[in-house]
Each structure stands twice: as C-alpha cells, then as structure tokens.
Amino acid sequence: MTTTTRGYEPSDNLVSLQSHILAEETKYPSATGEFSWIISAISLAGKAIANKVRHARLQDVLGEAGAENVQGEKQQRLDIISNSILMRCLGSRASVAVIASEEDEQPTIIRRGHEGGKYCVLFDPLDGSSNLDVGVGVGTIFSILRNDPSIHEAEQTVCQRGATQVAAGYILYGSSTLFVVTTGHGVDMFVLDHSVGSFLLVARGLKMPRAGKTYSVNEAYSAQFPDGYRKFLAYAHDNGYSSRYIGSMVADVHRTLLNGGVFLYPPTKKNPEGKLRLLYEANPMAMIVEQAGGIAYSGDVRTLEIQPAKLHQRVPVLLGSADEVERVRSFLK
Numbered sequence: 001m002t003t004t005t006r007g008y009e010p011s012d013n014l015v016s017l018q019s020h021i022l023a024e025e026t027k028y029p030s031a032t033g034e035f036s037w038i039i040s041a042i043s044l045a046g047k048a049i050a051n052k053v054r055h056a057r058l059q060d061v062l063g064e065a066g067a068e069n070v071q072g073e074k075q076q077r078l079d080i081i082s083n084s085i086l087m088r089c090l091g092s093r094a095s096v097a098v099i100a101s102e103e104d105e106q107p108t109i110i111r112r113g114h115e116g117g118k119y120c121v122l123f124d125p126l127d128g129s130s131n132l133d134v135g136v137g138v139g140t141i142f143s144i145l146r147n148d149p150s151i152h153e154a155e156q157t158v159c160q161r162g163a164t165q166v167a168a169g170y171i172l173y174g175s176s177t178l179f180v181v182t183t184g185h186g187v188d189m190f191v192l193d194h195s196v197g198s199f200l201l202v203a204r205g206l207k208m209p210r211a212g213k214t215y216s217v218n219e220a221y222s223a224q225f226p227d228g229y230r231k232f233l234a235y236a237h238d239n240g241y242s243s244r245y246i247g248s249m250v251a252d253v254h255r256t257l258l259n260g261g262v263f264l265y266p267p268t269k270k271n272p273e274g275k276l277r278l279l280y281e282a283n284p285m286a287m288i289v290e291q292a293g294g295i296a297y298s299g300d301v302r303t304l305e306i307q308p309a310k311l312h313q314r315v316p317v318l319l320g321s322a323d324e325v326e327r328v329r330s331f332l333k
C-alpha cells in the first residue's frame with residue numbers, strides 16, 4: 001500500500017465497517033464481539049438518518065419542531081427523528097447500559113451492569129441541524145464509554161474524562177455519507193455505498209497534516225473573544241491564512257482533519273463557557289483529532305483530561321493540526 005499526500009493508506013480491498021470492526025476485535029483475545037454490535041447499531045442509524053436527510057425536503061420534514069431542547073435551543077424536526085432512530089437502533093443491543101443524547105435532559109438507563117450493560121453511548125444525533133434548510137452538510141457525533149456497574153446514577157455514569165473513551169466518531173451527511181471512527185488505534189474512514197448498503201473502508205490510519213494555513217471560527221463574534229484569540233486572528237490575517245467556516249461542526253472538523261488547519265469555538269459573551277458540549281461534541285472530536293496526530297484543547301487544558309461535572313456541560317474548543325493549535329495556544333498564554 002502507498003501513503004498518499006493526505007497522509008492515509010487507501011484500502012485496496014472491499015472492506016465494510018462491520019467486517020473491519022470484527023477484524024479489529026479479533027486482535028484482542030478477551031473481546032466478546034459485543035462492541036461491534038454497538039458500532040453496527042450506529043452504522044444502521046447513520047444509514048437511516050442519511051436517508052431522512054436526503055429526502056427531507058421531499059418528505060416535508062424540514063424546519064423547526066416548535067419545541068426547545070433542554071439547552072434552550074430550537075429543535076428541528078430532523079433532530080427529533082434522528083434522536084429516535086439512534087435510540088431505536090441502540091436500545092436493542094445487548095451490551096448497551098446507558099444512552100445519552102444532546103436532545104434529552106437525562107441519560108436513559110437501558111440495562112444495569114449485572115444485566116450485561118457494558119457500554120454507555122453518548123451522541124449528538126444531528127449536529128448543525130439549523131443548516132438543514134439550506135442543504136449544508138450535517139452530522140452525527142458519538143462517544144462510547146465503559147459502564148461502571150458500581151455507579152447507579154446515570155448522569156454520574158457518563159461523566160467520565162474523554163481520555164477513557166473506548167471509541168468515538170462521526171457520520172457526515174454531505175456530498176457523500178462518511179463514517180469516521182477511532183477505537184484508540186488510529187482513525188479510519190468509510191463511505192456509504194448506497195448500491196451495496198454498506199459503509200466501505202476508504203482510508204485506514206488517517207493522519208492529519210501537521211500544519212495548515214486555514215482557520216475555522218465564527219469570526220463575527222471576534223469582538224467578544226478573549227484577547228489571545230483575537231491576537232491569533234490578527235496574526236493569521238497578516239500571514240496568508242485562509243478562513244473556512246461552515247457553521248456545522250462535523251463538516252468543519254472533517255475538512256480540518258483532511259486538509260489541516262485549526263478549528264475554534266472560543267468563549268463569547270453569550271456563551272462564556274463556549275458553546276459546544278464536552279461529552280458528545282468536544283470529547284469525541286478531540287479523540288479523533290489526537291488519534292490522527294492533531295491536538296485538542298479547551299482553554300489551557302487538554303480537552304480529554306477534563307473531568308465532566310454534568311451531561312450537557314459546555315467547553316471552549318480549539319483543535320486541529322499540531323503546529324496551528326500550538327500557535328493559537330502561544331497567543332493564549
């Protein structure tokens with residue numbers, strides 16, 4: 001196999017996500033195969049959500065649902081549909097202990113540890129959904145944690161440091177449907193082939209560029225950013241950087257992963273803690289980025305080291321190519 005300039009090995013053989021995860025599991029003699037059932041549930045949900053997203057305008061399911069989620073954000077009809085698809089796909093899998101979603105106030109206990117519940121699955125079912133009406137790429141972000149059977153309270157169970165994630169990933173519903181996942185041994189990327197109905201491996205061991213002169217931030221809020229971020233932006237303006245911001249985290253992080261650069265969502269006056277959620281947005285993206293050789297920080301702490309206090313906790317996000325993240329950090333000191 002050859003390594004391309006994008007820093008990943010293209011896969012010559014036809015390998016589905018399902019068979020890839022099963023093959024990975026055989027490397028661990030103690031693995032029972034239960035974990036692969038969880039990935040298969042997320043992949044099934046991804047196919048169903050991709051289908052809904054593609055047909056949303058034709059089936060007239062775009063627009064707001066008329067309700068707000070627990071975080072006071074307007075729910076789109078597709079947020080609710082995607083949430084329910086994930087719940088239905090994951091709810092039947094034997095090893096799922098707890099499910100937690102951006103759309104639900106509290107995590108749902110599916111089964112206790114003594115009933116076989118081994119894993120907690122956290123997700124943002126349809127991130128960037130306010131972009132749906134205009135046909136922009138949106139995504140599902142997920143994080144998988146081990147269930148500690150000695151903890152009985154669901155929110156406490158899922159409040160684990162990102163460094164303990166067993167797996168993390170996202171599905172991007174864009175010009176193609178992509179499944180990007182890590183189980184802690186590099187990052188692999190799959191594309192949904194509608195003709196065979198499977199996510200097929202297109203890149204194994206994806207590595208992001210070490211540097212990249214692109215920054216991705218909602219610059220309209222820059223007057224509200226802490227000084228260091230504004231100094232970095234001034235530096236970027238003077239040093240030939242480009243700006244790319246879709247306003248859909250999965251799409252913006254995916255571009256940063258492939259092309260390099262830095263993605264930021266700093267604290268603002270409106271969101272002094274940052275806007276993005278630690279457990280099901282920042283942590284899974286941080287794991288993916290670090291596994292691809294990048295860096296992820298929230299303020300002056302490595303995102304994956306933060307001990308969460310609550311399910312819907314927000315954090316500032318700074319992630320991307322190692323050199324670029326370090327450059328931003330040098331302005332923040």
Ligand code: AHM
Binds near residue numbers: 124218
């Ligand atoms: P959501 O989870 O309610 O969809 O919000 C998260 C989205 C991210 O996808 C994106 O990075 C960010 O909000 C954009 O926020 P803003 O419009 O403030 O730039």
Ligand code: MG
Binds near residue numbers: 102127128281
């Ligand atoms: Mg979101």
